[in-house]
């Protein structure tokens with residue numbers, strides 16, 4: 125406990141630092157103002173300042189030098205303006221809460237300990253000699269997160285430093301006043317974390333820099349491994365750690381790394397908005413954010429109707445009675461597997477020898493180059509030449525064939541017809557164009573024969589232009605046929621599989637795939653393999669600018685997709701964050717210790733960090749939910765108490781809805797800011813939303829896969845869209861046996877329940893799910909919700 129004297133000394137320091145910040149703010153505001161005025165003036169006067177003279181060659185040179193100098197001065201000023209504005213912005217962020225931690229570190233060989241204060245940015249004193257505040261990402265700040273009081277060493281760019289941590293202290297400073305202050309031991313104090321976690325949830329995620337835990341710090345500061353896998357329980361801070369890690373890397377490598385060289389793959393667009401404020405809060409620009417589906421749409425969306433993962437999941441969850449269900453499931457598993465990846469790779473290798481499919485080049489219904497001729501040509505090249513290079517050779521040959529064809533068409537009747545249809549002005553314009561192109565070589569229209577030939581050439585060339593473009597972009601490779609072929613020829617698939625068996629229901633899988641492709645559709649499980657095959661054949665569209673790829677909810681990616689991403693970003697380090705207990709998609713989990721994720725770069729380039737402490741939910745909710753999943757006994761709740769989860773059983777739909785309505789109204793009345801009614805599917809969410817809209821005092825919001833922003837209030841949401849986000853209170857709409865009993869529904873149910881921070885109420889229309897009843901009755905209460913009695 126800190127004494128009054130310590131408190132007043134610290135407050136004194138806060139006051140002094142705040143005063144210095146205020147003085148800096150005043151100076152910087154003046155500087156920003158004058159730079160801005162200067163830039164505005166310079167832009168206005170730009171042309172006056174430049175000496176303009178174009179009469180002689182020398183003068184032109186002088187003019188351009190003058191322009192260059194002037195624009196150099198302008199861009200220097202603009203840069204100064206931006207830098208000063210950024211410094212001002214930083215001061216403003218520090219103003220009301222300049223720091224949150226202190227350590228006293230005595231370096232070996234020095235008589236006295238240095239007091240090191242940590243904040244979200246660094247601050248020098250007025251003489252610019254010593255640090256009043258260190259950035260939380262500075263090397264020395266690591267001591268705060270990683271070290272307990274006692275002897276310690278830490279790394280700096282200039283070598284290792286050893287010493288003793290004599291004290292570690294935490295603050296909460298608001299509006300320049302110390303609100304909390306306490307000294308802590310090994311970890312960053314429970315008290316502050318208690319306070320932070322007891323708050324109500326927000327529409328936007330918050331930064332956690334003041335309370336980063338030791339194991340999270342390992343994730344944040346890990347910058348050596350090529351592949352960092354984080355397996356963490358629900359609410360263990362995976363997303364938080366990932367975002368602070370981005371801020372850390374941007375700081376540490378600020379000379380070489382910018383925000384647009386990092387990309388975060390999120391589970392859905394709403395999640396993007398949920399996390400988008402963390403980095404700006406820390407004074408950094410956001411990294412690029414996208415979803416895997418968005419990427420796929422960009423690549424294939426114009427050619428096919430693409431199924432998204434949510435539609436696939438809806439099918440998996442609700443079509444169990446469908447006769448084709450087992451085959452679809454078997455297909456999903458197979459097409460997401462590493463085996464299928466190998467099949468496609470081998471298939472491509474085999475295509476070097478035989479089996480390529482081409483689309484003929486046709487013009488006005490006539491073959492310019494037949495598919496057979498292309499095949500023959502393709503296989504006439506040296507077999508040792510790479511497939512992509514052979515395609516390029518083929519392309520060049522085809523372009524020549526097309527030119528020859530064009531020549532042979534000059535006398536064709538359709539060309540005459542075309543010329544007859546041209547208006548005189550049109551002819552004149554065409555001629556002018558041609559003249560420009562040929563740089564005056566063509567003088568007049570005198571010679572009729574020459575004129576006709578020139579124009580005919582032009583007409584033919586313009587009509588063949590799309591074909592030329594088509595050939596140049598290698599679209600003559602019939603990827604659709606090649607992919608279909610995999611499902612048409614069972615013998616070939618058996619050979620490609622080597623010794624592995626064909627997946628169950630192979631015939632049905634093949635029929636299903638071919639049928640959908642005929643309709644110009646690709647099932648979600650087919651999209652990545654299809655794209656992979658296309659890229660293998662035509663060359664990978666790689667992105668070498670990206671240096672860090674962060675994959676959140678990594679358990680939702682198939683082995684196939686991850687391998688694909690590895691190729692896509694050849695120069696990137698990957699951080700994959702996930703929880704195998706939340707793997708709700710039909711493809712198997714990729715997060716096991718020796719699983720496909722580790723295989724991507726090999727164990728020597730991979731590090732796995734596990735997070736077992738769960739921060740989001742109260743102890744009671746964690747104790748209850750951890751019993752639902754295998755390995756759950758490892759999950760440690762953070763020491764924050766609340767009421768036990770409630771299980772409310774009803775027998776009539778009307779009563780069910782009445783109880784939920786009363787509960788929601790009571791929660792709103794009590795001041796809960798974000799409440800979710802979590803349903804199983806989108807269809808159920810729509811129906812529940814409709815019913816609740818009629819009876820609730822506050823209009824509920826329906827969350828759909830297209831919802832972009834996350835707001836406070838009452839939400840009705842399908843469980844799979846609630847991934848990654850959290851609510852003060854969660855009401856499971858129907859946790860009955862009928863809804864959640866199958867093994868594949870276990871993780872979905874777990875995911876839904878673990879979204880709750882403070883309250884979890886599970887309504888069951890009928891017998892409760894076995895995921896509830898298989899647990900000790902001491903972990904939950906039954907039917908105590910609100911004044912309304914359950915039946």
Ligand SMILES: Nc1ncnc2c1ncn2[C@@H]1O[C@H](COP(=O)(O)OP(=O)(O)OP(=O)(O)O)[C@@H](O)[C@H]1O
Pocket residue numbers: 317320321330332335336337340356357358359360361362363364365703739740847848849850878
């Ligand atoms: N060190 C910390 N200090 C303060 N809050 C924390 C800390 N770690 C996690 N939290 C809080 O716990 C909650 C869960 O964190 P986060 O969403 O990052 O977890 P997650 O592991 O990604 O969860 P899930 O897999 O269930 O989506 C958030 O409210 C976050 O702010």
